[in-house]
Amino acid sequence: MTAAERVHERPDLGEVQRAIARRSLIDFCTYTDPVFQRGWFVDDVAEKLDRFIDRVIAKESPRLMLFAPPQHGKSEMVSRKLPAYAVGRLPDLRIGAASYAAPLAESMSQDVEAITQADEYQEVFPGGGFPSKDRPNPLGKINRLDRRQILNGSGVYHAVGVGGPLTGRPLDVGIVDDPFKDAREALSGTIRETVWNWYRAVLRVRLQKGGGLIVMHTRWHVDDLAGRLLKAAEQDGEPWEVISYRAIDEEDTRRAPEDEGALCPFRFARKDLNAIKATVGSYWWSALYDQDPIVEGGDVFESDWWEFYKVVPKLRWMAIYADTASKTAERHDYSVFQAWGMGTDGRIYLLDQIRDKWKAPELRRRAIAFWLKWSKPRPDSVICRSLNIEDKSSGTGLIQELRVAKVGAERIAIPVRGIPRHVDKAVRASDGSPQIEAGNVVLPESAPWLSDYLGEFEAFTLDGSHAHDDQIDPTLDAIANMLGGAGDLYAGAL
Numbered sequence: 001m002t003a004a005e006r007v008h009e010r011p012d013l014g015e016v017q018r019a020i021a022r023r024s025l026i027d028f029c030t031y032t033d034p035v036f037q038r039g040w041f042v043d044d045v046a047e048k049l050d051r052f053i054d055r056v057i058a059k060e061s062p063r064l065m066l067f068a069p070p071q072h073g074k075s076e077m078v079s080r081k082l083p084a085y086a087v088g089r090l091p092d093l094r095i096g097a098a099s100y101a102a103p104l105a106e107s108m109s110q111d112v113e114a115i116t117q118a119d120e121y122q123e124v125f126p127g128g129g130f131p132s133k134d135r136p137n138p139l140g141k142i143n144r145l146d147r148r149q150i151l152n153g154s155g156v157y158h159a160v161g162v163g164g165p166l167t168g169r170p171l172d173v174g175i176v177d178d179p180f181k182d183a184r185e186a187l188s189g190t191i192r193e194t195v196w197n198w199y200r201a202v203l204r205v206r207l208q209k210g211g212g213l214i215v216m217h218t219r220w221h222v223d224d225l226a227g228r229l230l231k232a233a234e235q236d237g238e239p240w241e242v243i244s245y246r247a248i249d250e251e252d253t254r255r256a257p258e259d260e261g262a263l264c265p266f267r268f269a270r271k272d273l274n275a276i277k278a279t280v281g282s283y284w285w286s287a288l289y290d291q292d293p294i295v296e297g298g299d300v301f302e303s304d305w306w307e308f309y310k311v312v313p314k315l316r317w318m319a320i321y322a323d324t325a326s327k328t329a330e331r332h333d334y335s336v337f338q339a340w341g342m343g344t345d346g347r348i349y350l351l352d353q354i355r356d357k358w359k360a361p362e363l364r365r366r367a368i369a370f371w372l373k374w375s376k377p378r379p380d381s382v383i384c385r386s387l388n389i390e391d392k393s394s395g396t397g398l399i400q401e402l403r404v405a406k407v408g409a410e411r412i413a414i415p416v417r418g419i420p421r422h423v424d425k426a427v428r429a430s431d432g433s434p435q436i437e438a439g440n441v442v443l444p445e446s447a448p449w450l451s452d453y454l455g456e457f458e459a460f461t462l463d464g465s466h467a468h469d470d471q472i473d474p475t476l477d478a479i480a481n482m483l484g485g486a487g488d489l490y491a492g493a494l
Contacts, residue, residue: 022125055212093153094171094208307439309445321419387416
């Protein structure tokens with residue numbers, strides 16, 4: 001055999017690579033995406049997804065949960081690369097992909113379409129993928145954003161928001177990618193129930209026999225969608241394969257020593273993760289970055305987080321925050337007034353508090369007296385800027401009365417502000433807890449009300465099963481207003 005003949009018999013390396021890319025998701029990614037970055041985490045996810053597709057082909061009804069921290073590339077793999085790869089392998093595949101909102105699901109659908117229209121994709125799967133918006137699908141109809149026909153087969157890709165319809169659309173694969181938009185949604189029992197009902201009544205019932213499901217999201221709450229499915233699995237529900245990745249895990253031998261336990265160092269190095277952990281606090285770190293949401297029941301605020309002072313430090317300014325009860329019966333909450341000061345060290349200090357079950361006339365007198373006590377000129381010229389009251393129930397009436405308040409015949413000017421509190425209490429608690437954990441909220445070392453105050457924080461639960469939270473509310477308002485917290489505390493205030 002001549003040298004020329006031997007050269008002719010050598011395999012085309014490009015075709016070899018394309019053949020491998022047709023059967024390996026990670027090789028598909030590197031072939032079709034010139035800037036695709038690999039690492040053990042990405043490779044591991046790709047391996048799990050390859051096995052998932054093989055089981056779909058075998059009609060084994062795979063159920064896969066994948067948990068990973070925010071911004072680590074899980075959506076890129078599961079919601080963009082995987083559908084493009086899967087419809088190339090299986091042009092008759094019917095996929096339903098859902099996210100918390102239809103626009104996001106449709107955006108990811110457009111990304112999948114763009115992948116399939118690239119030259120590199122067509123080299124791997126000639127004639128496959130989705131038509132562009134100006135090209136008809138096999139039925140002669142132009143594709144919609146939420147429904148794309150596969151060019152060389154009878155398959156279809158549906159993109160919907162959680163709550164959207166899939167009626168009459170049988171599926172071989174269902175993908176749920178982040179069914180909750182943010183903490184406010186995930187901490188809302190109503191929204192969690194809505195997501196659960198949609199999953200059961202819409203997505204799950206459209207799945208064909210032998211079809212597969214992927215539920216992928218950052219864990220937010222013990223009762224989120226994944227939490228409910230896992231609980232159902234313990235009670236003879238569907239068994240799920242759970243793949244969970246912690247942001248930092250120094251005991252994971254798959255991670256290189258130089259990465260210091262970081263999951264995906266080219267996205268977030270260990271120092272970046274340390275900074276995030278210091279910012280978000282233990283509650284959100286445990287849920288979002290360890291995939292281990294804290295069980296409801298007194299675990300939001302830890303007793304050893306608090307800092308204490310013996311003498312009132314040097315302050316820049318002060319403000320009063322109040323929470324008023326709607327009723328004064330024994331089983332109802334107290335009314336509370338708290339005086340807070342912003343220290344020159346950037347921390348806030350609880351200076352004083354009064355708390356009781358006052359009826360309207362006495363509530364007004366107590367509010368005025370507390371304001372006068374803390375609005376008096378101080379030797380250091382620190383002023384009390386405002387009296388801030390929740391604008392609801394008895395608080396609304398008190399705000400109106402204080403704006404025309406008098407002591408005797410003399411009118412007094414109280415800069416009273418109404419707090420609308422558009423943000424759910426569970427969200428505000430989770431948002432404020434990192435400031436307490438960081439030592440930015442300081443309490444007096446001794447006060448007659450201190451024991452009850454600390455006990456209320458220790459007993460606080462996200463599901464509202466605690467007895468009282470009247471001292472917590474104005475504290476969270478002070479944190480949000482003085483240190484920054486869940487949005488604008490006074491958005492929509494009078």
